[in-house]
Amino acid sequence: MTDSYNQIQQRFFDQLVQALHPEVLIVEKKPFFTIITSAILPFKIHLYGHNIQERIKSGMQKTVHIDEDVLMSKYDIILKRILAIALHQKKAYARNTVVARVDKKNTILFLEENHLQGAMPGKYRYGLFLDGELISLAVFSGGRKMPELNIENYRSFELIRFCNKLGYNVVGGISKLLKAFVSDFQPNDIMTYTDKDWSQESTLEKIGFVKKSEIPPLKFWVNGTTRTLIKDEIQYAALQKEFPNGYLKENLGSLKLIQSIK
Incomplete structure (x- = not known):
């Protein structure tokens, strides 16, 4: 240490x-x-x-x-x-906010300042604004066809990132953001992953998401404050050689959740 x-x-x-x-x-x-x-x-x-x-x-x-x-x-x-x-x-209520699309630049800035896993702009971005200030953000992927379900025109989207502005507790925030996204794109389902290092259960289950599976722990090679996901043994050996002073870390994995849209 x-x-x-x-x-x-x-x-x-x-x-x-x-x-x-x-x-x-x-x-x-x-x-x-x-x-x-x-x-x-x-x-x-x-x-x-x-x-x-x-x-x-x-x-x-x-x-x-x-x-x-x-x-x-x-x-x-x-x-x-x-x-x-x-x-x-700073408790805020979603009913007092305005939901609007957010551009890529402001999404990246907001996530870098407020999300532990950093910025990922995704394809669709929705924010909640309180008196003109962005206080909550949800980022979604593009639609994916699911031919294995054998359902015509079925589209699944992923909730890639969600967070509130640090210091805010936005009551009903994620529900309002999801409602706006569903209204615009009519997805058949929305899936997401939650980090078990921070929550062994997901509050999303309270608003209709269902736990689909558990993703096994991931391994990382850490060098200073930079961590790299280890995908296979060849990469692992290369990282050890390139960063000999690094060390191995393993998280708890994640939960995969899905919300079916009626």
Whole structure:
């Protein structure tokens, strides 16, 4: 674990204590692993140093899993996202917003500032605006034919990205965005993936999405704050050779969900 990571981890804990005091507690602290809990957070936080490859099980309790490189590269997004969940900062209601299409440039800027997995402009982009400010965004793929279903003109779309502006809790936001998209394109279904490192269950199930399958954990080779998805053993060997000071990480995988449109 690097000195810079030690400093960032301590700053992360200090800022949680400052915001949530006195309800923050380090349950367990080891050289490369820390558990943080709070009475007002609906989950535990597991912080992983670079020497821990796989996730540490937490039983049935909801847990957010954060790696060293991710905390260092996405510090502000992670902290603000956790505090928004805990403190419900700037609650906004979708009924008070205006839904509109968003251009590629503003989509990329918004996602880079507010989404942990970065920007992906997709093909169709819808946003919610409150007094002219973009506070919620959904990005969709183009339509895909599904010949294996043997249904004429069947089209499936993917919800590629969704997030709120950091610090906002937009009540009913995703429902309003989906409704606008469905009205424009009449999809037969919409599918999406959710990151199990942040949620072992998906709130999308409350609005009609159904869990279709679980995607196995993915492996990454991490060099500094850059992580590369490992697709096969040949690539893995090449990454080890090119970045010998890197290390292996493995996430929890993801959930695949589908909403059938009547």
